[in-house]
Amino acid sequence: MGKETYTAALIIIGDEILSGRTLDKNTQYIAEKLNEVGVQLAEVRIISDDEAKIVGTVNELCAVHDYIFTTGGIGPTHDDITAESIAKAFGVKLELREDAYQCLVEYYDSEEDITEARKKMAYIPEGGALIPNPVSGAPGIHIGNVYVMAGVPRIMQAMMDHILPTLKGGASVISKTVEADCPESMVAEGLSAINNKYDTVSMGSYPKYQNGRFGTSLVLRSTDEVALDSAVNDVTVMVKEIERRMK
Amino acid sequence: MGKETYTAALIIIGDEILSGRTLDKNTQYIAEKLNEVGVQLAEVRIISDDEAKIVGTVNELCAVHDYIFTTGGIGPTHDDITAESIAKAFGVKLELREDAYQCLVEYYDSEEDITEARKKMAYIPEGGALIPNPVSGAPGIHIGNVYVMAGVPRIMQAMMDHILPTLKGGASVISKTVEADCPESMVAEGLSAINNKYDTVSMGSYPKYQNGRFGTSLVLRSTDEVALDSAVNDVTVMVKEIERRMK
Incomplete structure (x- = not known):
């Protein structure tokens, strides 16, 4: 028999939410989808693009909840530090992964278009599985009980819809x-x-x-x-x- | 000379946000307003209507940030437990306050209309100051570095606008x-x-x-x-x- 209650925490990584520039709509989508599969969103944290903060928050919440979801910070620019921070939280290396690289090649059509900046998105924490991104190629990451997703709502939603059938939940509310x-x-x-x-x-x-x-x-x-x-x-x-x- | 950076944390107390029923728009308003007075919103936590959780979160964040804002849970119903929880966090009594009671009398026009449920909103943690509520009478609470506000956006905004000129901030961003x-x-x-x-x-x-x-x-x-x-x-x-x- 499974346990009755499954809980999740959501970590929103994004200075753009904390500055008031962007209205977060991801929480509502994720909360509703988790309800459908009998997982209760128990807590949300909105934190800045700061490595120590990400590592600390992931470690703290991982121990408490069945599932952790993160949104934001997996793009190609200097402020995208989520994959690196997740690797640190799990104490594993960040490695250039052939399967993730192939996702980029397929999306950009040719290897020539994989600039150094884009290549960054093929670095995955060791032992992580990829979450497909049908919208813009660069995959999300599943490692331990953590699911690392994009911050752009359209991409996050596609990733979430892919993850949902794989989650074990209790009776739905x-x-x-x-x-x-x-x-x-x-x-x-x-x-x-x-x-x-x-x-x-x-x-x-x-x-x-x-x-x-x-x-x-x-x-x-x-x-x-x-x-x-x-x-x-x-x-x-x-x-x-x-x-x-x-x- | 004042210090350069002032930070704030926001604690959103509300099962309705975590269930996906309600889209939180308070974060964006509060973030923008704090920016204007040179205070940086450093962290947001969305937590459930749970006393131990509220007490723990307030105590943890109080020690780290210059200002703590909370929204939600100060109404008349059984699930409104914020004032009580804040009193516990500060280790003080919750007391029926004459000035808060007068706010209700003024709003409801007559003392006869102050039912037991409404009277609940005049209980304030000992030593707390009132934050006026021009919309629906029941005041917010300022105690220590914590500002307790309503969750209804219109009321929260009126309270925030009252608080803002009293905050000390750094250079605005x-x-x-x-x-x-x-x-x-x-x-x-x-x-x-x-x-x-x-x-x-x-x-x-x-x-x-x-x-x-x-x-x-x-x-x-x-x-x-x-x-x-x-x-x-x-x-x-x-x-x-x-x-x-x-x-």
Whole structure:
């Protein structure tokens, strides 16, 4: 029997996110895809393109989670230091790999076009497997429980879709949302009571502010669909009653 | 004389981000605003609504950075445990505060409307100062070097704008971008050479993929505007030459 909960951490390597230049959309894609295969994204760290920081973060999280994903820093330029840092974290050499080099040759059509800068992308930590990159040739890397992916969303998504079927997960989490047309504070007490009634359903309450009005999304999550439906029913009855009283 | 670099960490407390339900846009806003006052966002952690995790993360990051910002978990519902967790991190009591309670009375117009759930938002860690919330009454909290803000972007932004003028920062970082109409690998070598020439300018290269073509944004950042302009000029000349050769 497998264990019940599988967790993952995501390490986003990118000064461009920390400077505010780029809005990170990779977290949402990865979180949703992992949910589908029963792996829970437990933690995300956004860190700078700094070797010591990458090595330390990878080592710390590797020990805690079933899977570690990284995005960013595997391109051809001087600030792309992820492959090198991952090699250091695992204490292995970074080596020019024939299979990775062939990925580049296929993508660029001719060996003449593999400049020194591009060749950098064929250096892989010793013992690592390649993750295919159908978009721009240069592969991602799988070593230990770490998956090293590109930062460009289109490429990251292709890599993630390749990785997903290979992951072992627990029961997948089903999520249902009840929308309440009232502020969070109106449903707080009732939600807390229903929450105490269901051990296997987690309930989150998310205020929203639209068109000058407060509303609340009540999100219920569980791996047990029967319990979930029963809890959703309780929450719906409670919300309807509150909305009726407010009219 | 003040020190040159001031750093901040952001802790996003929210299962809704980790589940993929909500796209985090707070990081980008906070990063940009901190840049303006010369504070560098050095690290972001997205963690779950879990007391031990919040306490551990706050304690770890407090010791490393000048400022810590948190978003999320200060509402009226059972899953809002940030204020309580911050009190634990600082080893102080959580107390019902008259000034915070008055914020709620003013917002809700009458004391009768302060239900038990709403009253929860007037509990503040001992010694904490309030951060005004012009949108929905319930205040944020400033204690030690930690600023506790709401997760709803509109409210967080109002709180951040209130905090900003009170922060001490270093020289603000100026950022300029040169767009190259070619893949990253074409500019890698030239960029690396220019990067070595300028000690005070950091250069990042960000591939983009649009309409089936690769392009690259070259972002140069420095507190020294003269050096920055000179480096931008060098990069522009290099990019123009590469684009000319590609035609």
